[in-house]
Amino acid sequence: MKPSAPLPRRSFLKLLAAGSVGAAAFPSLVRAQTVGLGAPAPSSLINVGFIGLGGQGLGLMRNALNNAGARVVAVCEVDSVRLDVARRRVDDHYKQPAGNCAAYGVYLELLAHPGLDAVVIATPDHWHALQTIHAARAGKHIYCEKPAATSIAEGRAMADAVLRAGVVGQIGSMQRSAGEFQRVVELARNGFLGDIQKITVGLPSGPGARPVPDKDLQTWPAPPPTLDYERWLGPAPALPYRAERTHYQWRWQFAFGGGQVADWIGHHYDIGALAANVTHLQPVALENITGKFENPGAFVETATAYSFTARYANGIALDTASSNRSGVRVEGSGGWVYANRGALEHSSEALRRVIIPSHGYRISGGTGSHMDDFLAAIKTRANPRYPVLEGHNIAAVAHLANAALRSGVPDLRWNPATESLVDRPEAERFLRRTYRAPYVLPV
Numbered sequence: 001m002k003p004s005a006p007l008p009r010r011s012f013l014k015l016l017a018a019g020s021v022g023a024a025a026f027p028s029l030v031r032a033q034t035v036g037l038g039a040p041a042p043s044s045l046i047n048v049g050f051i052g053l054g055g056q057g058l059g060l061m062r063n064a065l066n067n068a069g070a071r072v073v074a075v076c077e078v079d080s081v082r083l084d085v086a087r088r089r090v091d092d093h094y095k096q097p098a099g100n101c102a103a104y105g106v107y108l109e110l111l112a113h114p115g116l117d118a119v120v121i122a123t124p125d126h127w128h129a130l131q132t133i134h135a136a137r138a139g140k141h142i143y144c145e146k147p148a149a150t151s152i153a154e155g156r157a158m159a160d161a162v163l164r165a166g167v168v169g170q171i172g173s174m175q176r177s178a179g180e181f182q183r184v185v186e187l188a189r190n191g192f193l194g195d196i197q198k199i200t201v202g203l204p205s206g207p208g209a210r211p212v213p214d215k216d217l218q219t220w221p222a223p224p225p226t227l228d229y230e231r232w233l234g235p236a237p238a239l240p241y242r243a244e245r246t247h248y249q250w251r252w253q254f255a256f257g258g259g260q261v262a263d264w265i266g267h268h269y270d271i272g273a274l275a276a277n278v279t280h281l282q283p284v285a286l287e288n289i290t291g292k293f294e295n296p297g298a299f300v301e302t303a304t305a306y307s308f309t310a311r312y313a314n315g316i317a318l319d320t321a322s323s324n325r326s327g328v329r330v331e332g333s334g335g336w337v338y339a340n341r342g343a344l345e346h347s348s349e350a351l352r353r354v355i356i357p358s359h360g361y362r363i364s365g366g367t368g369s370h371m372d373d374f375l376a377a378i379k380t381r382a383n384p385r386y387p388v389l390e391g392h393n394i395a396a397v398a399h400l401a402n403a404a405l406r407s408g409v410p411d412l413r414w415n416p417a418t419e420s421l422v423d424r425p426e427a428e429r430f431l432r433r434t435y436r437a438p439y440v441l442p443v
Contacts, residue, residue, distance in 0.1 A: 046141075046378055047117045049074035051107045051131055053086040054247060056145060057122035060172070061086065063371035064120065065093045070375050074102040076110040078228040079247075105228060107131055111138045118378060120371075121145060122172075124250045125257045126236045129154035132388070133442050136165040143374045145172040146266030148391035150258065151433040152399050152419055155392035157443050162388045170374040170384035171391030173266035177370040180344040181271045182363045184330055184337050188275035189361040192354050194334030196316065199272040202324030203264040205305050207252050212244060212298045235439035244299040252300040258402050259302025260322065265398035266391065268328045269310075269320055271339070275330045276316045279390040282416035283310040283397060289412070291405040303405050310397050313416075320401075403430035 048070050050061050057077075064070050072090050077083035083103050090101035104110045111119070111134060118141035121131045129149045135142050142162065148171055149155040162169035175181045187193055223229035223241040232246060236255045239245060251257035273279045291306040307321035327340030335347040346352040356362060364373070364385060377384040396419075404412050404427055413422035421428055435441060 046070045046375055047073045047115050048375075049076065049110045049113055049116050049119045049140075050086065051076045051110060051119055051121050052123035052127075052145075053077045053079075053082045054122065057120070058086065058089070060120050060122055060143070060145075060371055061089070063369050064375070065090065067372055067375055069379065070118075072101065074104065074110050074113045074116065076104040076107045078105060078231045080105070080226045080228075106231070108134065111135060111140065117141060118143070118168075118375075124232075125150045125262065126250075126255065127234050129158050129441060130235060130439065132158045132169070133161040136161040136167055136169070137442075139165060139167065141168040141374075141378045142388075143170045143172055143371065144388070144391075146391060147258065147262045147395040147398060148266075148388060149395060150256070150262075150399075152392075152396050152431060154433065154441060155395050155399075156419060157441055159389040159392045161442070168374065168377045168381070168384055169388035170370070170377065171266065171386040171388055172370060173270055173386050173391070173394075174370040175267050175271055175341075176274070176363060176385045177368065177373060178341070180339040180342070181328075183344055184271055184328060184339045185275045186356045186360070186362055187337050187351070187354065188330050188332065189277060190356055192334065192351065193330060193332030193337065196276055196330065196332050198329075198331040199276060199316070199318045200324055200329045200331075201269045201272050201318055201320040202326040202328075203268060203306075203320060203322055204260045204326065205322035206260055207300060207302070207304070212242075217298055233436070235435040235441075237436055242299065249299060252302050254301050254402070254406075257302075258398055261303065261306060261401050261405075262395065262398040265401075266394055268326070268340075269318060269397065270386075270394045272318050272328045272330060273394060275328075276312075276318070278312050278314070278316050279393060281312055281314075282393050282414065282419070283400070284313045284414055284416065285311045286397075286400050286404055286412045286414070287311060287410075289401065289404045289410050293405075302402070306401065306405055308401050308404065310401075399431060403427040406430045 046069060048064050050057055053075055061072060064072055075083060075086040077086065087101045087103045091098050102113055119135045121128060121144040123131060125147060128144055132142055132144050149158055188196060220240045229241050239255060245253060251263055252259055287309045289308040291303040294304045305322045307323065309317050309319050311317045327338060329336060329338040335351045338345040373385045400412055400414060407427040407430055409424055409427055412424050412427060415422055
């Protein structure tokens with residue numbers, strides 16, 4: 001692929017850094033051909049960069065390395081150990097000289113990499129919004145891990161940025177690319193279950209985090225020299241370093257994530273919502289909300305058990321609980337189907353034998369990997385399997401549920417048109433996220 005003519009690198013980084021704190025000058029770094037029109041569809045290899053290279057990021061990178069239509073050209077991590085592992089893995093895969101894969105500690109620099117077409121974002125949740133928005137404004141196609149964001153305002157800003165830039169944006173909820181879950185959706189959407197009557201979603205309880213003894217909380221160690229903790233924090237509050245705050249464990253703290261609710265809403269709940277054809281909507285109410293905060297450790301703030309019913313304006317309701325059987329069950333007047341990872345059950349042999357007609361509703365691209373679908377969408381400019389706007393709508397359910405759980409209210413009413421709560425001021429503050437200076441959410 002021929003790289004587009006870039007701005008001078010120094011100018012790019014200067015303007016992009018300004019954009020990270022909300023400077024109005026930011027859009028000027030995007031070439032005219034990418035504003036509103038989208039980057040041109042490539043005719044050869046798609047040059048991909050990776051931001052965030054923990055276990056999930058490395059797994060996604062493996063999928064990209066195995067795609068003949070893509071080439072991983074750059075990686076970015078604030079943990080130098082992880083960065084070195086990723087760079088060596090790329091160089092070894094392509095059997096190229098050590099160091100050929102560009103390595104960055106600052107994602108803004110990766111976005112300036114010459115010829116870069118797309119980025120994969122697998123950082124902690126609190127970074128998703130800024131990195132997605134900056135990548136979109138730089139004209140890059142985006143694969144961002146779920147959940148879309150850590151707040152509803154962030155999710156809206158992400159969706160708007162992708163739409164304005166005209167780039168492909170895929171949320172990394174891989175279950176849309178798995179056969180057992182596609183079966184649930186396609187049976188429901190093609191009418192083989194009859195009228196949808198009940199959707200039951202089971203998400204994990206927990207976490208099973210190990211408690212930190214009180215004596216260990218008397219001292220606060222310095223971050224390891226291999227971790228740029230200031231950049232890891234980014235827009236989050238300036239909390240003192242502990243290993244329990246960072247790699248993987250961050251998800252149990254509201255400064256960085258939203259617990260099992262936010263972690264899994266884009267999986268089983270998403271499949272139920274897609275089966276009911278409501279992923280383009282947001283619920284109008286959450287009802288029967290209950291939860292437990294057992295606080296198994298000093299660095300666990302999120303609910304360890306929870307339940308709620310999300311109700312949509314068209315009458316569809318998804319009963320969601322950590323006590324439900326893990327997975328998703330869609331029941332209609334003509335039968336039911338249940339799926340979990342590696343499991344698929346039908347209410348009858350006749351339903352099991354149903355073949356979805358070629359002219360019926362099908363999830364695009366079959367059961368190829370979620371990464372393959374993203375890369376194919378860049379080539380064809382088709383919609384990916386999980387557009388960012390749908391990811392925002394689904395993540396909004398998790399944010400509403402967490403706000404209700406934290407405020408102790410039994411129900412919420414929500415106005416999807418204005419994305420605002422109705423008469424629940426006690427929950428409102430838990431929907432807001434304040435960025436640490438100098439970071440500002442670009443809108």
